[in-house]
Amino acid sequence: MSFEFPIKTATACQYKWTWSTVFLSTGTSSSCHRCKGWDVSDMMDDFHNHPGKISDREKMLKGEWPGNGCEYCKKIEEAGGISERSGFINKTDQVPPEIEKVKFGPYPTRVTPRILEVYFNNLCNQKCVYCSPYFSSLIQREVDKFGPLSDEYHLDGFEEKPGYEDRKEKFWQWMEKYSQNLYQFHILGGEPMYIPEFEETLEFFKTKKHPNLNFKIFSNLKHSTEKFKKKIGLIQDFIDSGYLKSFQVVCSIDNWGPQAEFARHGMKLDQWEANFNHLLYDTDTILNIHSTISPITLTTMADFYRKVNEWSKVKEIEYGWNTIAHPTFMAPEILGHHAGKYFDELLEVVPDKADWHEVLNGFKTQVITHDVDYERIKKLTDYLDNIDKRRDTDWKSLYPYLNEIKAI
Numbered sequence: 001m002s003f004e005f006p007i008k009t010a011t012a013c014q015y016k017w018t019w020s021t022v023f024l025s026t027g028t029s030s031s032c033h034r035c036k037g038w039d040v041s042d043m044m045d046d047f048h049n050h051p052g053k054i055s056d057r058e059k060m061l062k063g064e065w066p067g068n069g070c071e072y073c074k075k076i077e078e079a080g081g082i083s084e085r086s087g088f089i090n091k092t093d094q095v096p097p098e099i100e101k102v103k104f105g106p107y108p109t110r111v112t113p114r115i116l117e118v119y120f121n122n123l124c125n126q127k128c129v130y131c132s133p134y135f136s137s138l139i140q141r142e143v144d145k146f147g148p149l150s151d152e153y154h155l156d157g158f159e160e161k162p163g164y165e166d167r168k169e170k171f172w173q174w175m176e177k178y179s180q181n182l183y184q185f186h187i188l189g190g191e192p193m194y195i196p197e198f199e200e201t202l203e204f205f206k207t208k209k210h211p212n213l214n215f216k217i218f219s220n221l222k223h224s225t226e227k228f229k230k231k232i233g234l235i236q237d238f239i240d241s242g243y244l245k246s247f248q249v250v251c252s253i254d255n256w257g258p259q260a261e262f263a264r265h266g267m268k269l270d271q272w273e274a275n276f277n278h279l280l281y282d283t284d285t286i287l288n289i290h291s292t293i294s295p296i297t298l299t300t301m302a303d304f305y306r307k308v309n310e311w312s313k314v315k316e317i318e319y320g321w322n323t324i325a326h327p328t329f330m331a332p333e334i335l336g337h338h339a340g341k342y343f344d345e346l347l348e349v350v351p352d353k354a355d356w357h358e359v360l361n362g363f364k365t366q367v368i369t370h371d372v373d374y375e376r377i378k379k380l381t382d383y384l385d386n387i388d389k390r391r392d393t394d395w396k397s398l399y400p401y402l403n404e405i406k407a408i
Contacts (some may be wrong), residue, residue, distance in 0.1 A: 035069030081362025
């Protein structure tokens with residue numbers, strides 16, 4: 001049976017009710033990537049119903065914007081764009097079981113999630129230039145060696161909260177009790193297939209059937225292709241035997257060419273493409289591409305999506321984008337109108353279907369209506385200068401347009 005999200009106030013967002021992200025390293029949980037993470041380290045048996053989350057739901061029931069990160073969608077909508085909230089989130093069939101039982105309200109604010117994603121830790125094998133120690137152990141190692149590059153976005157270091165193993169044990173206890181209610185289970189990182197907890201997850205699914213569950217990982221695909229095929233083969237066996245409904249890989253990549261390898265330092269495009277082709281041609285894996293729009297990815301993003309158009313002739317591929325809010329000097333709106341031509345090129349390449357143009361036009365409107373922020377552009381180029389020194393790279397040869405803007 002299909003259930004449409006029934007809460008229709010002007011600010012209601014289904015993610016607040018149905019989505020829970022858990023960061024086990026820090027003991028926090030949020031209900032959207034854009035939103036505040038609440039400290040749930042002492043309530044791992046009910047992490048989805050932190051008082052802060054319940055307060056946000058209560059405000060949405062009144063038609064109020066709750067803050068705590070919801071400004072991301074609010075700003076896009078006020079600029080006349082289509083946000084994730086208004087574009088697709090409320091259209092999906094992910095209503096919590098407690099709301100399914102309510103026909104006309106009042107609607108509960110203490111609920112069980114349908115979507116659960118977990119960041120076990122920050123163990124990663126890449127150093128994406130817009131990332132931070134919070135999500136990459138390699139960046140943490142770099143910061144430990146050379147010192148911080150910026151005072152923004154946890155770039156001064158990542159510290160695991162004591163009690164990780166205890167929180168992880170309680171997390172798996174929660175899964176034993178409630179995972180049958182889930183429609184989606186996601187692992188992010190770090191790099192999911194690089195962490196020991198990925199093996200724990202496979203063991204969990206091997207012993208308990210979840211015939212309605214879509215298992216999803218967000219992966220940079222940086223793996224030995226031989227080992228990669230073995231892990232994917234195990235998951236395919238779970239699906240074939242009815243232990244999982246489906247498996248989805250969200251392939252994290254933004255653009256193409258040397259700019260892509262600069263943006264996601266450590267990536268080798270030939271290896272990425274070999275592993276992607278295995279998923280594309282040899283498995284039942286559902287494929288999704290997720291790209292981050294920033295001043296160092298936007299310029300060759302259209303080149304990448306031309307390749308996606310060719311791959312899409314083999315298998316349907318879903319797309320998704322996000323823009324960077326922090327660190328603020330990586331936000332695309334610092335480019336203002338200078339970003340317009342790159343958005344236009346991307347819009348020419350991406351098929352006009354599945355609300356993709358609406359989402360991209362929302363991002364474009366948000367960016368090009370912003371004043372060019374020369375101070376932040378200077379901060380970005382200073383940051384890239386330091387990246388070059390640490391990684392023996394050369395950003396000026398890849399992004400000459402940034403120097404041209406800075407010189408205006």
